[in-house]
Amino acid sequence: MRSFAEILDIAIARKGSREAVLAGAMAVKSAEEIAAIQDDRWLAQMARGIFQAGISWSVVEAKWPGIEEAFQGFTPARVAMIEGDALDALLSDPRVIRSGAKIVAIRDNGAELAANPGLGRRIADWPVSDFAGLLADLNARFSRLGGSTGAYMLRVMGKEGYILSRDVVARLQAEDVISGAATSAKAMKAIQTAFNRWKEESGLPLNQISRVLAQSIDAG
The missing domain is CATH 1.10.340.30 (Hypothetical protein; domain 2)
Structure with a gap:
C-alpha cells in the first residue's frame, strides 16, 4: 500500500496542483454543529x-x-x-x-x-476512526441507507467521512486494500484501517483523503 504522499503525487500529476485535486471537497462541520x-x-x-x-x-x-x-x-x-x-x-x-x-x-x-x-x-x-461502523449502524437502523446513500447523507450534513465511489474503490483495489467489491464486513474493516493510516500520515480529514484517492484514478 502506497503512502498517502505518493497517492497525492499521482493525483497532482493528473490534475496539475494540490489545489485542483482538493477542489470540491465538502467542508466538515464541528461536532456541536x-x-x-x-x-x-x-x-x-x-x-x-x-x-x-x-x-x-x-x-x-x-x-x-x-x-x-x-x-x-x-x-x-x-x-x-x-x-x-x-x-x-x-x-x-x-x-x-x-x-x-x-x-x-x-x-x-x-x-x-x-x-x-x-x-x-x-x-x-461517533468516532471518524470507525466511520465504517457508522455506515453499518445507519444501514441497520434505517431503510434504504445502504450503498452510498448513507455516506452521501453524512457528507452533505457535514460529518467527516469517505464515499466509496467507483474511483475511490479502484484506488483501494490498486493499493491491495481490497481485492473485490467494498461490501463485506472484512472489506469495510480493511478500508477503515487504510483510511485511518492515511489520515494519521497526512493530518487531512477523511473527506479530503477520499477526494485525493478519487482524483488519483484515470477515469478513462
Whole structure:
C-alpha cells in the first residue's frame, strides 16, 4: 500500500496542483454543529437520497420544495403516521416522486427517528476512526441507507467521512486494500484501517483523503 504522499503525487500529476485535486471537497462541520441539526433535517436528507437513487438528481432538486410541503417539513412523528389514506394521497400527489417503496421507506425512517430522537448527537459523537461502523449502524437502523446513500447523507450534513465511489474503490483495489467489491464486513474493516493510516500520515480529514484517492484514478 502506497503512502498517502505518493497517492497525492499521482493525483497532482493528473490534475496539475494540490489545489485542483482538493477542489470540491465538502467542508466538515464541528461536532456541536452536527449535534445541533434537528431530526427533521436528517429525515429530509435521508428522503432526498432515497428519492435520488436511480433517477436524475436534478429532477429531485426541481421537485424538492413540493416534496417538503407534501411531507409536512419531515417532522418525524408526522411522517411516521403516513399510512392508509395518507399514504394513498402521497402516491397520487404530483408534488412528490410517486414510488410507493420509497415513500414507505421514508415513513419507516420517520418512525425510527420518532422512537429514537437525537440522531445528530449520535452521529456527532461517533468516532471518524470507525466511520465504517457508522455506515453499518445507519444501514441497520434505517431503510434504504445502504450503498452510498448513507455516506452521501453524512457528507452533505457535514460529518467527516469517505464515499466509496467507483474511483475511490479502484484506488483501494490498486493499493491491495481490497481485492473485490467494498461490501463485506472484512472489506469495510480493511478500508477503515487504510483510511485511518492515511489520515494519521497526512493530518487531512477523511473527506479530503477520499477526494485525493478519487482524483488519483484515470477515469478513462
